Amino acid sequence: MxxxxxxxxxxxxxxxxxxxxxxxxxxxxxxxxxxxxxxxxxxxxxxxxxxxxxxxxxxxxxxxxxxxxxxxxxxxxxxxxxxxxxAARFGDEIGGHSMSGHIICMARVVAIEEAPNNRRLWFSLPEEISRFVFEKGYIGVDGISLTVGDVRPSPDGGGVEFSVNLIPETLLRTMLKERVIGDQVNIEIDPQTQVIVETVERVLAGRR
Incomplete structure (x- = not known):
């Protein structure tokens, strides 16, 4: 873990x-x-x-x-x-969120917004993964535990785009400072979110 x-x-x-x-x-x-x-x-x-x-x-x-x-x-x-x-050890402080290291897909950097002491990156996700991404939810980007900022439909109508906001410490310690538009990043969906969404989908499908 x-x-x-x-x-x-x-x-x-x-x-x-x-x-x-x-x-x-x-x-x-x-x-x-x-x-x-x-x-x-x-x-x-x-x-x-x-x-x-x-x-x-x-x-x-x-x-x-x-x-x-x-x-x-x-x-x-x-x-x-x-x-x-x-890997985390028993007794370690969990400062991010539980992650398995199992990547579900890649996402493409589609926009970068710079501001003093801040950086916002936007990523494009495939349609089949978009149902797991919510504002203020957790997501793993290149192994970094991040909070989803905003979510919006992709301009092409397939899938969604989501943003994350990066503080100076994250930029200092990780490779996200090197990312440019067009780069691909690894995505891990929060496993609890994935289980909840898939369970609700099965229950609703069963009722129909």
Whole structure:
């Protein structure tokens, strides 16, 4: 389990490609490696990955076909950075919201609004996911626990656009400061919201 409180960013120093499979080698700072062991879970841009090798500062993670299809990790090149969060431990403070590290889709950055000490990003979501997104609800964006600001229909009529408001601390600690219009981000829907929506839909369908 993760909390969506990103602990920092780390550079991908090597990518090994195989057919529908790749290995990321990430240089993790010492504080992120403390107690880290093979088999541990670490979120990269919100994607739960398993440690497969540790060589000094460099830590390896394997990405399978489904991960490459559903997330933005398949487009990462050496020299680029990812948001990193170690798995939550029993007794840790939950500062964000409960997240599984299972990405449901990607969203595209469609607008950026700058203001002093603030930044608002707008994202476009596919229609099939839009029913899970509500104003003031939780959402995971590249592994960051955020509150949905506004929700509006997409101009093309398919799906919705939603905004998040970023404080300086979030911009300092995460890769969202680097995002530009057209970039793809990983989206994890709040699992409680997803369960409630799907349960209500089943009940209503049963009554009809």
């Amino acid at each position: 993760f909390t969506g409180i990103v602990q920092g960013i780390a550079e991908v120093v090597e990518v090994r490609e195989l057919e529908e499979f790749r290995t990321h080698v990430v240089a993790l700072p010492a504080e992120m490696r403390e107690g880290l062991a093979i088999g541990a879970s670490v979120a990269h841009n919100g994607v739960c990955l398993t440690v497969t090798a540790i060589d000094g500062d460099n830590v390896s993670f394997d990405l399978m076909r489904e991960t490459l299809r559903l997330t933005n990790l398949g487009a990462i090149s050496p020299g680029q950075c990812v948001n990193i969060e170690r």
